[in-house]
Amino acid sequence: MNILAEMLLTEPAPMAIWAALMLLTLPALVVLANPDGVRNPGTALLEAADFVRRTRQRRAERRAAEAAEAQAAVRYALEVRVAAAQAAEAVDRWQAHWRAAADRVDATWAAFRAADARRVRSRAAASFGTPWTPRDPAEYAARERFLHDAVRAAVSRAELPGSASADVLAGRAGWDPRLHPAEQEVVLHRACADYLRRVHRAAVTAERAAWHDMELARSGRDSLRREAELAEARVATWPIFIMAAGDSPLTVGNRAHRLSPIHSGNG
Numbered sequence: 001m002n003i004l005a006e007m008l009l010t011e012p013a014p015m016a017i018w019a020a021l022m023l024l025t026l027p028a029l030v031v032l033a034n035p036d037g038v039r040n041p042g043t044a045l046l047e048a049a050d051f052v053r054r055t056r057q058r059r060a061e062r063r064a065a066e067a068a069e070a071q072a073a074v075r076y077a078l079e080v081r082v083a084a085a086q087a088a089e090a091v092d093r094w095q096a097h098w099r100a101a102a103d104r105v106d107a108t109w110a111a112f113r114a115a116d117a118r119r120v121r122s123r124a125a126a127s128f129g130t131p132w133t134p135r136d137p138a139e140y141a142a143r144e145r146f147l148h149d150a151v152r153a154a155v156s157r158a159e160l161p162g163s164a165s166a167d168v169l170a171g172r173a174g175w176d177p178r179l180h181p182a183e184q185e186v187v188l189h190r191a192c193a194d195y196l197r198r199v200h201r202a203a204v205t206a207e208r209a210a211w212h213d214m215e216l217a218r219s220g221r222d223s224l225r226r227e228a229e230l231a232e233a234r235v236a237t238w239p240i241f242i243m244a245a246g247d248s249p250l251t252v253g254n255r256a257h258r259l260s261p262i263h264s265g266n267g
Helices: 003-010 012-032 034-038 042-124 138-154 163-170 181-236
Strands: none
Touching: 012 034, 042 181, 138 163
């Protein structure tokens, strides 16, 4: 270390004197730097001061614009991250909906198979003929009660639609209370098998629609995840630090801003 540097570090008085001299000579340097300033030093000093003021103002405006842009980038990154998390939750709900629809497909298929088996057995039994019964009003009343009870029981088991009871009372849709109970069972079991086949087909259609909706939800979730990653990467490139609007501060800048990872659901 030379003598001048040692003196400046150990004795602050000379440094203060030199700094004061430099400040005092700065206006003279500004005036001498402009040829017109020699003739009109006051104007030159005012112009120099105005130039410094405008430079500081432009710098402040530029920094404010950068801060506003960074603030908007942070806000957007947080909004996209929240949207991605909500989309992941929606995917979970759609997956649960699809699983329920798939379970219903299995249940309706099993119900149809059971009903179809009963139809085959009753049809085979009816091929041997029906027992003889007297053809009197009491017999026909008994047959009608048998049909009504059988249809109500099938409706309660969801093997027939609720409208079947009204159809039986009105004697429409193929329901004939005058038939022998064995023949009525054939009609009943065939109606149950046909209805449960339609229920199963509707369940298959609903399951396919639920799968399609779940795939759309997954696609939207993945798109939002990618957009969130891009937005957070853009935020990490800002070299300034800002405070976010709200209760908690958000620091933006290289190594300073860290958004927590997106928590996703299944899939």
